[in-house]
Amino acid sequence: MITVHHLEDSRSQRVLWLLEELGLDYAVRRYARDPDTMLAPPELRAIHPLGKSPVITDGDAVIAESGAIVEHLTGRGDGALVPAPGTAAHRRYTYWLHYAEGSAMPPLLLKLVFARLAPGSPALVRPLVRAIAAGVTQKFVDPELRRHAAYWEGELSAKPWFCGDDFTAADIQMSFPLEAFAARGTGAGPRITDWLARIHARPAYRRALERGGPYAYA
Known part of the structure; x- marks a missing residue:
C-alpha cells in the first residue's frame, strides 16, 4: 500500500493529485505545521531522517523528493502521464x-x-x-x-x-x-x-x- 505522509500546504498536495490522476490506491497520513515556525513536525523524522514532505512509503520503500516520487509513481502507473522515450x-x-x-x-x-x-x-x-x-x-x-x-x-x-x-x-x-x-x-x-x-x-x-x-x- 502506498502511504503519502502529507504535510498541509506543501508540495505533497501534488503527490496526492498525481495518485488520483494515475488511479492508484493510497492512504494519507496528515501532519500539521508548527504554528510558530510553520515547519514540519518532528514526527516526520520517524519516516525520513530529514523530516520533510513530500515523502511516501510503498511497502518497505521510503521515497522522498518530489521528482523521485513522480518517477516512482508513474512507473507504478504503467507509464501514464509520461511522453514516449526518445521523443x-x-x-x-x-x-x-x-x-x-x-x-x-x-x-x-x-x-x-x-x-x-x-x-x-x-x-x-x-x-x-x-x-x-x-x-x-x-x-x-x-x-x-x-x-x-x-x-x-x-x-x-x-x-x-x-x-x-x-x-x-x-x-x-x-x-x-x-x-x-x-x-x-x-x-x-x-x-x-x-x-x-x-x-x-x-x-x-x-x-x-x-x-x-x-x-x-x-
Whole structure:
C-alpha cells in the first residue's frame, strides 16, 4: 500500500493529485505545521531522517523528493502521464520535472525566508533586518521571479501544457511553483492564470483536495 505522509500546504498536495490522476490506491497520513515556525513536525523524522514532505512509503520503500516520487509513481502507473522515450516531448518532460525544484523553487523560497526575517528578529535589530530583507527582495529575488514568470508565459503561449499538447506529470510537478507564485501576488500573466484555472478544474485535482484537506494555494 502506498502511504503519502502529507504535510498541509506543501508540495505533497501534488503527490496526492498525481495518485488520483494515475488511479492508484493510497492512504494519507496528515501532519500539521508548527504554528510558530510553520515547519514540519518532528514526527516526520520517524519516516525520513530529514523530516520533510513530500515523502511516501510503498511497502518497505521510503521515497522522498518530489521528482523521485513522480518517477516512482508513474512507473507504478504503467507509464501514464509520461511522453514516449526518445521523443522531443520526453526531453521536455525530463527538463520540466527537474526544473520545478532545481530552478523555479529557490527564488520562491528566498522570498518566503526574507518575508519572515524581520518579524522573527529581536525588536532592537528589527528595522535593520527589515531594510536588508526588503533590499535583497527588491534587487534580486523579485527580478528573478519576474524572469521565471516571463519564461513560463512564453512557454505556455506556444502550447497548452509544459511538454506540448498533452497534459503530463511534469505539469503536476510544476503546479506548486506556479501556485505559490500566484498566491504571493507577484503578478501572474494571462497564460499562467489560464493554466492554473485548467489544472484546478481537473476532476483528479479536486479529488486530491478532498483527500488532503485545506490547501492554501488552490
